[in-house]
Amino acid sequence: MAETGIGAAVRRKEDYRFLTGRGRYTDDISRPGQVYAYFLRSPHAHATLNGINTDAARNSPGVVAIYTGGDPEADGVGGLICGWVITDKSGEKAKVPPRPLLARDTVHYVGDHVAVVIAETLAQAKDAAELIEVDYEELAACIGTAKALDPDAPLVHAEAPGNLCFDWEVGDEAATDAAFAKAHHVTKLSLVNNRLIPNAIEPRAAIGEYDPGSDSFTLYVTSQNPHVARIIISAFHNVAPEHKLRVVAPDIGGAFGSKLPVYAEEVVCVWASKKVGRPVKWTADRSESFLADVHGRDHVTEAELALEENGKFLGLRAHTIANMGAYLSTIATGTPTWLHGLLFAGQYTTPAIYVNVKGVFTHTSPVDLYRGAGRPEATFVVERLVEIAAREMGIDPVEIRRRNLIPPDAFPYQTPVVVTYDSGDYAAVLDKALEMADYAGFEARQQQAERRGKLRGIGLSNYIEACGIAPSKVAGAIGFALGLWESAQVRFNPTGNVTVFTGSHSQGQGHETAFAQIVSDRLGVPIENVEIVHGDTDRVLFGMGTYGSRSLAVGGSAIVKAMDKVIAKGKKIAAHTLESSEGDVEFEAGTFKIAGTDKSVSIADVAFAAYVPHNYPLEKLEPGLDENAFYDPGNFTFPAGCHICEVEVDPETGVVDIVNWVAVDDFGKVINPMIVEGQVHGGVTQGVGQALLEGCVHDQDTGQLLTGSYMDYTMPRADDVPSFKVGFIETPCPHNPLGVKGCGEAGAIAAPAALINAITDAIGVDHLDMPATPEKVWRAIQQAGTAPAA
């Protein structure tokens, strides 16, 4: 069992189908008689819609139907919702402007949905869309996060005067002011956290299908949380009641948060399928993904750190403007507030913290969650402040961190920003990272690089993460519209194999393997006899889905709870079979045994007896061996780690070469180290993308997306990143049965600060805004005069 159990690097069960082209992604599905949807999108960031003439388009070959704003409403189909509406510091709810599926009188961003053309082929739908005449009256657009609150900024929504969506705060402002008043030193930093476009390689897609025989709908969709999509499409869009709507999310080709929201396209496909009486399919092309997937980050921040003479942190203050885009996406207001402000303690004992976030509307694509969602932004502020403070005070950056780390005996640790950290040993993590990075040898490497004409720098990032928002009552108290538990069903089949239904949904995280390891380990069933089922509301009991690194901590724990019920029932059956009392039955490695005897029965035989109950205590026990569980965690989990990055900068060109990357992470108990390391590699690379390459750029006057293709938006490629060195420290999470935390987002949270700390160290400047392109780095070197003499 050990080679497939908890802790083993089991090769993935799902790989065979992916490697042989037998994966089944949404666009791979074709339904008989399907027609194709194409969305006509606004070419303007802000315009009044004076009229839409579809006459010529309707007569175009192959056109089945064209719908425009007002058509869904005529059928009682509502607009998109925001499912996480926070309350701001004045006690008011965040402003939620209406967001119709198809624009009615105004378009609010380039890419806004104006009309949908449904035709026999996609090419015919596109051809017809070109014939639609839209009478736009262009209006001034509000672009640029920092300018959105200016008194003369164009107004995005009448519901949000001054473009202010909310003005939120957390922490004790007076205590923080007092800390700054007595500070020996104050470090100040202004920064921009650059807007990113998630860019899962699989574009979003949807197929809606109506069955008149049962008056029910099926939606195949690229969703991280099909059950949540079903609730929203039922309860808010009124397309179909929940029991008449099946949502299937098959294999998902990456998501990173971008496939959590419910989008207009999928609602339109399922609604229109009844109207046209045929399945309606839509697949985004990449240009649409750039415009119409949610974007991430986009903060403008002023932050300060107050320190004592010995480098101890006294207080931290941050004021952030967070861009919401043109509308509120599904959990938009929670991302820059609760998922951001609660992380400002980092790994440190900073006693006073105050964070203020103003959410603003602009005429740009909606901004919501992207890998890390709020937490990378917080870590970036904290770790940049700490680094600059160390340099200003002449204290080694490692030493200043060490002096402020929360000690291992302080857990559970109550931070000044609401949350209580569960467990950790931050000093051990730091020590291991320093050793793996050969921190002590850096100076020699730096001198050697200097002889080669290169500027070498080193940067640390001590990040903190919060995974699996919980418990549900807390989620409700902070404005989240749903619960945040997870469900599981563990079903023994009569022949002894096991089918597990989980509400978590993999987008590449390897659930079919990691969850099977847990089941195999606990039930003593060979891993090949365990099948994980997810992504289908008709097969899986219920689910909240996969995001926020919650699947293992919440979904995995639900599976454990269901297995515990299976074992408990199995003991009753075994007691009957073995003619003993239930209290004497022990379960170990797939076998029920009577303590102190040689009497035993395998769990497979118990399962058979449960379904063929010829010799079975029917008078007191139901047949069958199939148990459900819901798990609502007691708290978030708090993974943490230390990443150390070393760079060499070419002063002639400003090109940054990452020459070493060490990641030491504490994810609690690691189920499959191979998969977890892979999550770290991928997360770090997205963080490297943010720090060096990626940045969403809009024309500041017209609001046109200037980085709207892979020709313009720089994705990390194989030759942009190094091989990584990954290590673990395991301090188990004390409040879930597996002791696990979460690993999906950590790399993206840690990486940007490590990299910018390393680059600024190399070139001798305080700060560089991301992405640190060669041009930006080169200019900074010229300004700082740090290029070695030629």
Next chain:
Amino acid sequence: MPTISMTVNNKTVTGEVEARTLLVQFIREHLGLTGTHVGCDTSQCGACVVHVNGRSLKSCTMLAVQAEGAEVTTIEGLAVDGELHPMQAAFKEHHGLQCGFCTPGMVMSAIDLLKRHPDPSEETIRAELEGNFCRCTGYHNIVKAVKAAAGGTGS
């Protein structure tokens, strides 16, 4: 509409296509071989890489009619009798895939890479794969897999 004919995974196929049909559309929509993926519209991502007459090629850059008479291999044509091609096996062994969406194109590119560089260094592998995006793996394990499939020293 033009009628075209080619060999795909050792089988002769014919089809009637609009002249504007891309090779990738012919493969996915006409032949139902959905292992070849479309991830972009500017020939950058490489999810659609197949082999045409023995060379790796982005099947979104070629019209189906241009492949008339060609020998095409897709990801579905690699494994023989259920046994993975050594490159596929190396991707599995070294966890060179996560969501699996870029994987078919990545594997097809990697096989061609080894044909041209039988014992590639890490630098060569990374440079050669710059036409294939992966958003999940950070490329670390893909590089490892390609190196392992080469079986050489990679110096």
